[in-house]
Each structure stands twice: as C-alpha cells, then as structure tokens.
Amino acid sequence: GQSLEQPSEVTAVEGAIVQINCTYQTSGFYGLSWYQQHDGGAPTFLSYNALDGLEETGRFSSFLSRSDSYGYLLLQELQMKDSASYFCAVESQDTGFQKLVFGTGTRLLVSP
Amino acid sequence: DTGVSQNPRHKITKRGQNVTFRCDPISEHNRLYWYRQTLGQGPEFLTYFQNEAQLEKSRLLSDRFSAERPKGSFSTLEIQRTEQGDSAMYLCASSLISPPRTEAFFGQGTRLTVV
Numbered sequence: 356g357q358s359l360e361q362p363s364e365v366t367a368v369e370g371a372i373v374q375i376n377c378t379y380q381t382s383g384f385y386g387l388s389w390y391q392q393h394d395g396g397a398p399t400f401l402s403y404n405a406l407d408g409l410e411e412t413g414r415f416s417s418f419l420s421r422s423d424s425y426g427y428l429l430l431q432e433l434q435m436k437d438s439a440s441y442f443c444a445v446e447s448q449d450t451g452f453q454k455l456v457f458g459t460g461t462r463l464l465v466s467p
Numbered sequence: 468d469t470g471v472s473q474n475p476r477h478k479i480t481k482r483g484q485n486v487t488f489r490c491d492p493i494s495e496h497n498r499l500y501w502y503r504q505t506l507g508q509g510p511e512f513l514t515y516f517q518n519e520a521q522l523e524k525s526r527l528l529s530d531r532f533s534a535e536r537p538k539g540s541f542s543t544l545e546i547q548r549t550e551q552g553d554s555a556m557y558l559c560a561s562s563l564i565s566p567p568r569t570e571a572f573f574g575q576g577t578r579l580t581v582v
Contacts, residue, residue, distance in 0.1 A: 386568055397471075397558070397573035398510065405568065442509045446569055450512075451523060453498060453562065453569040457509035 357381035357449045359458035361442075366464045367433050375428045375441050375461045383448025387426045388455060389417055393439045401428070401441075430463070438465045471574035473559050479580045480549055487545045488577045492561030499542050500571060501534055502558040510558055516542060517564070549581045 359379045367373040379387065386405040390398040402410050404419035404426060416429040430437055440462050444455040472491040480486050492499050497518050502510035513532065514524045518539035524532075531549075536542040546553055556578050560571040 388569065390571075397575050398560075398571075399573070400570045403568040403570070444509075453564060454500070454512065454515055454523065455510075455569060455571060456512060457502075460507075460509045 357445060357447060357456055359443055359445055359456070361458045361461045363459070364462045364464065366466065368466050369433055369435060371433050372429065372431045373433060373463065375430070375443075375463070377426045377428075377443035377458060379424050379426075379443070379445045379458075381424075381445050381447040381449045381456075384421060384424075385446040385448070385452065387417075387419055388444045388446070389415075389428045390442045390444060390457070391439050392442065392460070398442060433465050435465050435467070438463055471559055471561055471572050473557075473574035473577050475577055476575060477578045477580075479582060482551060482581055483548055485545065485547045486549060486579065487543055488557055488559075488579075490542045490544070490559030490561075490574060491540075492542070492559070493572055494540075496561035496563050496572070497539070498562045498564060498569075499536055500560040500562075501542070501544050502560065504556045504558055504576070505554075513544070513557075546579075549579075551581045554579055554581045 389401040392398040402417040419426045440460040442460045444457045450456045500515040501513040504510045516536040531547045534544045556576040558576045560573040
C-alpha cells in the first residue's frame with residue numbers, strides 16, 4: 356500500500372516563509388502534487404513534481420527528492436488568505452496512473 | 468464552462484434511506500473521480516472513471532455504494548441503506564488525461580448528514 360505523512364498544523368505570521376513537509380511510501384512513484392483547501396471550499400491544485408528539484412509558481416514553490424521519498428511546499432510572503440489546509444497527494448503504480456492518494460493534510464494558520 | 472458542479476450541496480437523510488448525488492465535470496475532461504472527506508482528513512479515494520468506464524472502486528467501499536457515468540458525461544453516486552458512518556463530504560473531481568501530471572479540478576462537494 357501507500358502512505359503519506361504531513362504535520363497536522365503549522366502556524367506563522369504574515370510576511371513570513373513556511374515549509375510544509377510530506378514524506379511518502381509507495382511503489383512505482385510517478386509524482387507528488389499539492390492542493391490547497393480553504394474551510395468549506397474545494398481542494399485546488401497548487402503544484403506538481405515528478406522529478407527531483409524545485410518548482411516555483413509565484414509565492415509558492417514545491418520541492419521533491421525521489422531518493423528520500425520526501426517533498427515540501429514552500430510558501431513565501433505569507434498572507435492571511437493563505438490560512439487553509441494543504442494536502443500532498445501521490446500518484447504511483449501502487450495508486451494507479453492518474454489517481455491521487457491524499458495525505459491527511461496540514462492546517463496552516465497565518466496570524467497578523 | 469464554470470467548473471465541476473455537484474448537486475445537491477447538502478443532504479440530510481434518515482438512516483436506512485437511499486441517497487443519490489450528481490456530478491457534472493468540466494466538459495472536455497475524460498477522467499472523473501469520487502472522493503469522500505471527513506473533518507480533519509484528506510480526501511479518500513472512492514472510485515474513478517475514464518469516459519464511461521469505471522476503472523477502479525476502492526476496496527474500502529461497501530456494496531452499498533455504486534457509481535455510474537453514463538455516456539461519459541455526468542456521474543451519479545448512490546448510497547443505499549445509509550448509515551451514520553456515511554456522514555461526510557462527498558467530492559467529485561475531473562481531469563484530462565495529460566501526462567505527466569494529473570491536475571484534478573474539484574467540485575464544492577455534497578455534504579451528507581445521516582441522522
């Protein structure tokens with residue numbers, strides 16, 4: 356089977372930088388995605404990594420190390436609106452191609 | 468196209484009743500997924516379709532759950548003889564088959580409460 360681990364909660368202040376980690380166990384890894392979900396809202400896609408390294412999209416970046424089965428989401432210049440839950444999701448031969456298995460999520464609280 | 472649409476947004480039902488939810492995906496998307504989410508947890512995979520074919524159903528899903536996607540467009544998820552443990556948010560998502568990545572677009576979900 357597969358498993359993903361994320362911290363349950365992270366707190367930070369406006370303007371700061373925060374890193375949300377995700378470790379996974381799976382076979383035949385294809386890629387790691389990140390999704391954001393505000394309370395009462397739908398999950399929305401943020402980023403995807405299939406290869407080692409950093410992917411940057413505006414204030415958000417995502418990193419992957421396939422050899423360590425580890426990735427992280429980096430949020431810079433935090434804003435109050437970034438308060439949300441963040442999920443990593445893995446795609447692999449284990450899960451099935453183009454089928455996402457989600458972690459339990461990290462709740463980010465941004466304070467003034 | 469305004470995105471993935473789910474109906475109803477909320478459903479309260481008595482234990483033992485049957486319920487059916489509908490999902491209208493983004494029109495050109497050939498993959499459609501159903502997930503279930505409970506408070507404080509990530510979306511849990513239930514089943515998915517490629518066009519009208521159901522590719523996989525989660526082993527965690529009991530026989531009370533059934534999903535269809537006739538003609539490869541909208542999909543329905545039916546839960547028979549509902550139980551209190553079925554109370555959750557049911558999320559639908561759709562995507563294009565466009566390797567290398569899967570970008571799933573989620574609907575707002577149907578919140579089911581079984582009383």
